[in-house]
Amino acid sequence: MSTAVNGASPTETSPAARRKVLKALSGLLLALFVSTLSSTVVSSALPKIIGAVHGSQTQYTWVVTATLLTTTATTPIWGKLADLFSKKTLVQASIAVFVLGAVASGVSQTAGQLIASRALQGVGVGGVQALVQISLAAMIPPRERGRYSGYLSSVTATSTIGGPLLGGVVVDTSWLGWRWCFFIGVPIAVVALFLLQRTLNLPVIRRENVRIDYLGATLIAAGVSVLLVWVSFVDNSFGWASWQTGAMVGGGLALIAVAVWVESRAAEPVVPLGIVRQRTTALAIVGSLAVGTAMFGAAVFLSQYFQLSRGHSPTEAGLLTIPMMAGILIASTVAGRLISRTGKIKPFIITGAVLLTVGFAGLGTLDSRTPILLLSVEMLCVGMGVGMTLQNLVLVVQNTVPLKDIGAASSTVSFFRSLGGTIGVSVLGAVLARHVQDQIAHGLADAGLRSTATGSDAVAVREIVRVAYGDATAEIFLLSAGAALLAVIAAILLKPVSLRSSLDLTEKSGEAAVPAEAG
Template identity: 40%
Template sequence: MTEVVAGRHRKPEPTYETPRTPREIYTVMSGLMIAMLLAMLDNMIVGTAMPTIVGELGGLAHLSWVVTAYALATAVATPIWAKLGDLWGRKGVFMASIVLFLIGSATSGLAQNMGELIGFRALQGIGAGGLMVGAMAIIGDLVPPRDRGRYQGLMAAVMPIAFVGGPLLGGFLTDNFSWRWAFYINIPLGILALVVIWFTMKLPVRRREARIDWRGAGLLAVAISSLTLLTSWGGTEYPWGSWQIVALGVLAVVATLVFVRAERRVDEPILPLGLFRSRNFTAAVVLTFLTGFAMFGAVTFLPQYQQIVQGASATDSGLLLLPLMAGMLVTSLLGGQIVTRTGHYRTLLIVGSFAMAGGLFLLSTMGLATTQLTSSLFMIVLGVGMGFLMQTTMLVVQNSVGMRDMGAASGAATLFRTIGGSLGVSLLGTLYATHLQSSLTDQLGAAAGAQVSGGQLTPAMLAQLPDGIRSAFRAAVTDGVQSAFFWAAAVAVAAVVAAFVIRQVALRSAADAAREVAPEPVAV
């Protein structure tokens, strides 16, 4: 029934349906987990296939764009998918994002040159933007916050599977079939997810008369694109002080300011700025950003150290990430159970932020003589921190908003985590490359240092070089990795501050959610 509130018609916010049995929820979650696996697995699989892809299609200069196009499209599309789910219902929108992702996967596998592959990867990324945020928002619709921890812990278990299984699967498919199967493998998984979701997911269909904020979406796309290009090109393609980088910085700032102004004037903003009035929401979003920064940075640079300094093979380096993923898996499941049974989450965030910062600092101390056992123990500490943070921060985000804004809030958190990961890889990558070049120059001289660092030097090629050059390169990589992790730890200190800012607020139970309706009507 529509109520008159202060002269306006306002519909009650949606509430939870009749509580579902755990079996019904687990059945629905099986489809959601497959969809999330698609989004997470893709980059991991493609990463190990990239040398073969470049060798067959050519275009080594555009190699980074195969990854950047996907990540950029995902970041831009995430809040749009979230808003579409709020407006038109989550089930149909979520299935549409899976279909678009599968179309992008199929066309990427059929690409005949690098230009086509980059374009199809962008299409794939647009679909991927709806997978993560859609899954989180659907869980928010199905389960009240008080009971959500146990289920979100299971969702977090998908990530270690993707991060460890992805490189192994990508190498196997490339070696035994073709690099194109790195994309084709998504199709049967996606079809299975569609079937499960179609037959098991029963969500209320909510259609609201509203216009999509395309202007806001466009401005947000410009701001994110400019920032991504700035961090990707700064110090590599162009000097930091060049007019290209300065122009991108100015464009990012201007687009952000215009976006903020525009969002204040529309009825249905793509990113409701009012959400940031909540202290807990804002602090939790900062934590998601920093967690993404740490997670993607660690996964990017640890294999470099393991393969070049510790002498592990590409396949073994994937297995050597298991301590990191095990720490994430155990603590995400444990944290979910603790939240479900006690309703308390603030302590988990504080412990997780300290562990994440401490783990990154320990990794910054790795040297030429550090054993695999020692580095594994350091990774466990980092994994424990990220495991406590990843799903708990999403829980705080969703508990800080009403059901009406569940999708927008989940989309904001996912967006900032994606941006954090992108900036983490870009900025830490610049630090890594700068210190590597500087170390090689000091040890080998400018000409030899530039030749070694600028060439395509795989771990197998490194073993064939003279002892002096090999030792210099291993030392340079160690110096670069130490610098990257040290500054990542410095940034992670902000996560400790954000965790202390968050206040313990009671989580909504199913009964509380059922009473979540519009305010009492006010006489006009």
């Protein structure tokens, strides 16, 4: 039989067993919520933050990008460590790193200090996001995991999309101030630490002669970081066909190529190539790239659209995204329960990818006067699409690998989802900026106005800006629909599988397990 976790057999479905699992999940979900929230909560407050620390436009972008970059680069490393060491200790360590980064961000006095602190915070975020999924996989077999993956999807997507709302409320509340965008997550993370200490008990795999592939980890982090730095600056600080682009893209790809060579020969690779080459994992990676682009893009650019094109406050902009959050909550919960009941997962991933594509295609037709009701329906479709695909793409991979590789497999899919989000926000942001700049210039020229106009002319200038942001947002959502279409193709190509009811692929593992972690 599979190892008992938290005092209950993983295959038990009694109310008492479910309560024990939910109790163990409470700290994990709190940690996941606050870590994901940190990536987007600053988006509404960034203008005020950058002004307060006397930062530049480039530093404005890096306050967000620094966190996404270190999150993406460190996710596979955390995942591999989880296959070698205590998962409970690692998730607590990642929360501690997150808290240190959050406090450092909140007390920063300069833009450079803030960016460095956000990078440190991202290391903790990468650990939490990977280890929560890994811990869930170590507790519950895939067939039952669908029920609980719905909770993870709801928490991840709601905190991602709800971040701008919370940030808007903080900024609009005079007695709080922008520093509370960082401080607000600290007490929640501390509570999560205490809950995990009391409730999370996972089997410890004792392994002899463990060797960590530090060279491979360093090369992967360096290669990804160089490419993400390029994505962040291209078309802003330098052009697409420039020597900087050639050096950074060439250097990044070279580092990754060397990393693949090292990983293929390492005894304990950070990203096992055998897993990545499997059809299911490869297709899940493609789908995760698309979903990551969609989820982060929706969170960042819808908030901006409602503020700059529709004239709403940061708080109102956040409230207007409620249909998307509702779609995520409903779809992830219902789909998770149906997956656990039927053991079938492919139909739900396909349906979610289609809804994601349809929703973004609809948003691709918006302008500065699109009825809010129509936008709400389209956002609902996007939310349902995210809710049905986000965690299920991880779950379908977890179903194909043995328990000893669950960390590397889970974090690999999460890594590419985060990578998709980082690239998506950077590239879509560059497209939007270029489109807005060109359309405003043409609009002002056609009207014979200047951007510094006053009086009645200033009203006309504001209208030109509103129209420009509406049209530009539509363009980037059409690009998001194209990315989501890739997820549809990947989902269709997935092999139909029934989720297994055992915790591991085999009843007997070749390694000794201890029932629960000490402490």
